[in-house]
Amino acid sequence: MKSIILAVDDIRAIVKRVGRDALMDELILRMTRAFDDYSTDKIKIPMRDGFQYTHPVLGLLEWMPIMEIGQKSTIKIVGYHPHNPNRHQLPTIISTISAFDASTGHLIGLADATFTTALRTGAASALASKIMAKPDSKTLGLIGCGAQAVTQLHALSRIFDFDRVLLHDSDFSIMQSFKERAAFIGIETQPTQLDELVKQSDIICTATSVEIGAGPVFDAEEYKPWLHVNAVGADFPGKIEVPKDFLKASYVSPDYREQAIKEGECQQIDEDEIGAELVEILQNPDEFKHLKDQPTVFDSTGWALEDQVALEMLLDMAKDFGLGTELDLESIADDPHNPYSFVGDEETVSKNQKAS
Amino acid sequence: MKSIILAVDDIRAIVKRVGRDALMDELILRMTRAFDDYSTDKIKIPMRDGFQYTHPVLGLLEWMPIMEIGQKSTIKIVGYHPHNPNRHQLPTIISTISAFDASTGHLIGLADATFTTALRTGAASALASKIMAKPDSKTLGLIGCGAQAVTQLHALSRIFDFDRVLLHDSDFSIMQSFKERAAFIGIETQPTQLDELVKQSDIICTATSVEIGAGPVFDAEEYKPWLHVNAVGADFPGKIEVPKDFLKASYVSPDYREQAIKEGECQQIDEDEIGAELVEILQNPDEFKHLKDQPTVFDSTGWALEDQVALEMLLDMAKDFGLGTELDLESIADDPHNPYSFVGDEETVSKNQKAS
Numbered sequence: 001m002k003s004i005i006l007a008v009d010d011i012r013a014i015v016k017r018v019g020r021d022a023l024m025d026e027l028i029l030r031m032t033r034a035f036d037d038y039s040t041d042k043i044k045i046p047m048r049d050g051f052q053y054t055h056p057v058l059g060l061l062e063w064m065p066i067m068e069i070g071q072k073s074t075i076k077i078v079g080y081h082p083h084n085p086n087r088h089q090l091p092t093i094i095s096t097i098s099a100f101d102a103s104t105g106h107l108i109g110l111a112d113a114t115f116t117t118a119l120r121t122g123a124a125s126a127l128a129s130k131i132m133a134k135p136d137s138k139t140l141g142l143i144g145c146g147a148q149a150v151t152q153l154h155a156l157s158r159i160f161d162f163d164r165v166l167l168h169d170s171d172f173s174i175m176q177s178f179k180e181r182a183a184f185i186g187i188e189t190q191p192t193q194l195d196e197l198v199k200q201s202d203i204i205c206t207a208t209s210v211e212i213g214a215g216p217v218f219d220a221e222e223y224k225p226w227l228h229v230n231a232v233g234a235d236f237p238g239k240i241e242v243p244k245d246f247l248k249a250s251y252v253s254p255d256y257r258e259q260a261i262k263e264g265e266c267q268q269i270d271e272d273e274i275g276a277e278l279v280e281i282l283q284n285p286d287e288f289k290h291l292k293d294q295p296t297v298f299d300s301t302g303w304a305l306e307d308q309v310a311l312e313m314l315l316d317m318a319k320d321f322g323l324g325t326e327l328d329l330e331s332i333a334d335d336p337h338n339p340y341s342f343v344g345d346e347e348t349v350s351k352n353q354k355a356s
Numbered sequence: 357m358k359s360i361i362l363a364v365d366d367i368r369a370i371v372k373r374v375g376r377d378a379l380m381d382e383l384i385l386r387m388t389r390a391f392d393d394y395s396t397d398k399i400k401i402p403m404r405d406g407f408q409y410t411h412p413v414l415g416l417l418e419w420m421p422i423m424e425i426g427q428k429s430t431i432k433i434v435g436y437h438p439h440n441p442n443r444h445q446l447p448t449i450i451s452t453i454s455a456f457d458a459s460t461g462h463l464i465g466l467a468d469a470t471f472t473t474a475l476r477t478g479a480a481s482a483l484a485s486k487i488m489a490k491p492d493s494k495t496l497g498l499i500g501c502g503a504q505a506v507t508q509l510h511a512l513s514r515i516f517d518f519d520r521v522l523l524h525d526s527d528f529s530i531m532q533s534f535k536e537r538a539a540f541i542g543i544e545t546q547p548t549q550l551d552e553l554v555k556q557s558d559i560i561c562t563a564t565s566v567e568i569g570a571g572p573v574f575d576a577e578e579y580k581p582w583l584h585v586n587a588v589g590a591d592f593p594g595k596i597e598v599p600k601d602f603l604k605a606s607y608v609s610p611d612y613r614e615q616a617i618k619e620g621e622c623q624q625i626d627e628d629e630i631g632a633e634l635v636e637i638l639q640n641p642d643e644f645k646h647l648k649d650q651p652t653v654f655d656s657t658g659w660a661l662e663d664q665v666a667l668e669m670l671l672d673m674a675k676d677f678g679l680g681t682e683l684d685l686e687s688i689a690d691d692p693h694n695p696y697s698f699v700g701d702e703e704t705v706s707k708n709q710k711a712s
Contacts, residue, residue: 001446005361007683008698015699044407051400051423057459061429063419067407073417077431077454079461085692090357094461094686098433098452103413105435105450110466115687118695147695174693181694327363327681330450331471336441337530338537339474339503342364343371 003329006111006314010323014314017321020184024151024158027123027313034309035127035282043068045304047259052236057083058212060236066304073100074308076113080235082209091147092209093117097311107329109315116310117302118147122155124255124306125205125230128278128298130159132253132291133203133228138163141201143194143217143241144208145169145178148232152205157185166192166201168218170208198223205230212238220246226293232300234264242297244268250295251275255303264301279305359685362467362670366679370670373677376540380507380514383479383669390665391483391638399424401660403615408592413439414568416592422660429456430664432469436591438565447503448565449473453667463685465671472666473658474503478511480611480662481561481586484634484654486515488609488647489559489584494519497557499550499573499597500564501525501534504588508561513541522548522557524574526564554579561586568594576602582649588656590620598653600624606651607631611659620657635661 015023043066050062059081067073078095085092095113100106129137140162142149146169153165165182167189169175179189198204199222206229208217217233220243229250233241242265253275254260261267266274275281278298281288318324333342371379399422406418415437423429434451441448451469456462485493496518498505502525509521521543525531535545554560555578564573566589573589576599585606589597598621609631610616617623622630631637634654637644674680689698 005683005685007685008687009684011687012699015696020696020699046405049402049405051421051425051429051458053423053426053458056426059426059458059461061423061456061458061461063421063431065407065419067409067417069407070409070412070415073407075419075433077456077463079456079458081459081461084460088460089690089692090460090462090688091692091695094463094688096454096463096685100417100433100435102407102409102415102417102435103437104440104444104446105415105417105437106446107433107450107452110685112685112687115695115698146693150693151695177693181691181697184696325681325683327361328365329361329363329452329466329468331364331367331468332446332450334445335537336445336447337502337506337533339447339471339507340371340376340540341537342471343368343376 001106001328001330001332002326003107004109004315004318004324004326006109006318006324008112010318011112011115011314013323014317014321018317020154021158024119024123024155027119027310028126028155028158030313031123031127031306031309034305035279038279038305057081064302064304064307066308067102070102073102074304074311076304076307078113078117097307099311099315111311111314113307116307116314118151120306120310121148121232121300121302122151124300125152125232125298126155126159127282128230128253129156129203129228131281131285131288132296132298134226134292137202139166139201141166141197141204143168143197143204143206144233145175146207148207149178149205150181152207152230152232153182154185156203157187162187165189166197168192168194168197194218195221201227203228206233206241208233208241210239210241212236215240216243217241219243225295227295229297230300231265231297235301237263240265240268246295247297248273250297251291252297252299253278253281254299255301259301260299265297265299357462357684357686357688358682359463360465360671360674360680360682362465362674362680364468366674367468367471367670369679370673370677374673376510377514380475380479380511383475383666384482384511384514386669387479387483387662387665390661391635394635394661413437420658420660420663422664423458426458429458430660430667432660432663434469434473453663455667455671467667467670469663472663472670474507476662476666477504477588477656477658478507480656481508481588481654482511482515483638484586484609485512485559485584487637487641487644488652488654490582490648493558495522495557497522497553497560499524499553499560499562500589501530502563504563505534505561506537508563508586508588509538510541512559513543518543521545522553524548524550524553550574551577557583559584562589562597564589564597566595566597568592571596572599573597575599581651583651585653586656587621587653591657593619596621596624602651603653604629606653607647608653608655609634609637610655611657615657616655621653621655
């Protein structure tokens with residue numbers, strides 16, 4: 001029984017063939033549909049869980065499962081190692097994702113999720129900004145200009161007509177190199193003092209590797225009354241990016257309430273100060289119209305439904321384009337009652353001595 | 357950065373090259389060493405977790421993680437679908453397993469774990485029986501003659517010189533076909549009435565798909581005073597195989613205490629009736645000498661350390677033999693701050709219209 005593996009070459013071929021913009025548009029479209037269709041009766045998403053450690057390096061390795069009950073399941077394994085870029089020239093986030101047939105346990109497919117994690121985190125911010133930010137937002141501020149910032153800008157640029165993008169990063173070289181990394185998006189970027197960025201932006205995305213206990217990453221002293229913040233960096237207990245007073249002055253929508261309370265910006269506020277989850281807002285747009293005119297925060301900790309949508313998009317495209325490696329991965333043979341039956345004929349070696 | 361994939365062809369080649377007996381011996385040896393070296397300071401094994409469902413079919417899909425803190429991590433994903441053999445000609449248990457570098461999050465390797473789950477469950481019973489059963493045990497009883505029973509017998513036969521193997525299965529055809537499936541082990545097997553099997557066996561392995569609430573699968577009215585039972589089937593809340601009165605009369609050693617309380621035979625007894633975990637017994641053999649002369653139960657729910665040992669054995673052998681498929685799976689390129697950098701040159705399509 002075949003499993004399909006999408007390796008980096010396959011995903012590269014998909015991106016080249018579809019184009020970055022069309023790929024992002026398709027993901028935003030599919031994610032919009034998936035959020036519209038979501039119901040807790042059909043879909044179970046337990047909180048992600050994993051290993052968190054501080055030695056020998058700070059890191060975490062987590063699993064993010066989702067199941068359409070009895071139908072299919074997707075499990076993403078994601079590593080977060082903020083020292084990766086400097087120590088290993090590797091991205092902070094490295095990830096793979098697997099799809100399973102939930103009626104048999106068969107592994108349907110496995111793919112890189114390093115790229116799709118960046119892509120879907122951008123798309124989720126696009127969905128949130130579309131429903132919560134001012135529709136004619138012209139100025140985007142990026143606090144943290146690493147990998148995630150590229151897809152934040154890309155995704156938002158597919159929804160909004162920005163005039164300019166203000167940049168800030170505590171690492172000057174990363175702030176400087178952003179222009180080139182985001183050149184394909186075609187919007188002017190300018191390194192900006194942090195307080196000016198906060199003051200002038202209609203929308204801000206925070207995507208930093210701020211250390212635990214070292215946040216927030218900006219002060220909200222002066223800002224536009226409709227400022228919308230996509231806070232995407234918080235993913236670890238104690239890691240926060242958004243100042244508490246701004247959270248308290250804003251409508252705060254988490255992607256996943258329990259997870260946001262544990263590792264998102266919602267760590268900082270009382271439970272009764274937390275607004276509806278993004279999916280509820282998207283399913284009931286009329287109820288939440290007023291959000292566009294007030295300060296809002298999307299507390300994005302990462303939601304497995306987003307990962308499932310991104311994986312299925314890639315698997316569909318790979319199928320259309322004839323990409324991917326098909327492998328008989330599981331040792332399944334004619335006789336389900338014989339674990340050795342997949343071996344076939346007797347092995348060629350002679351019988352060994354018994355273990356002591 | 358390469359990940360290695362061991363598909364069924366690779367594992368078949370390993371089994372053929374090494375031989376079934378030498379492979380089992382090597383696994384028992386490696387598992388013995390790993391149990392000796394185990395310490396909770398170095399190794400974290402959270403309880404397995406997963407999706408359990410009854411519609412449209414009874415099943416579960418679980419993840420079993422283990423981490424040597426900051427060094428490496430292994431995560432097995434295992435499906436248990438008891439209707440697989442009849443409905444799909446597939447094994448009840450289908451599984452894959454992945455190894456990660458815990459300092460970066462990189463996926464080192466992925467392999468089938470359908471075969472190794474059967475193999476390591478057998479090896480664990482061999483370890484338990486070696487320390488808890490009578491050393492000159494001559495009669496093995498198998499209750500449940502499916503896939504797991506084959507590797508139970510195989511593993512135990514590498515430690516004990518059995519004269520005969522008594523078989524019982526509620527499905528007559530499975531009991532009948534066992535002889536052929538286990539022929540390579542070279543020990544006489546005989547279908548036996550359940551009470552006779554219990555009465556005559558020195559060691560019993562229970563490996564059934566008994567339904568939730570329908571256990572136990574035997575009565576312990578008459579049995580040898582040193583009877584050792586490897587109870588390997590319980591893996592679901594409510595699923596049990598061993599009669600409560602036998603558990604109460606025995607020393608019960610779980611592989612993983614908390615997990616056994618939740619889904620093993622230990623569901624049936626009080627916490628103060630549960631003995632030491634197998635690893636503790638193996639690390640302190642002198643303290644537990646007396647177990648060989650009394651009724652004992654190994655409550656085997658499955659322990660991630662066993663899976664890690666089995667995977668590492670296969671990965672080592674694949675390396676020695678030049679087997680496996682190396683793939684650049686993760687979308688990692690020169691610039692860790694640019695999620696699109698792995699794509700290389702601009703894609704060939706022209707820019708698309710914006711999403712609405």
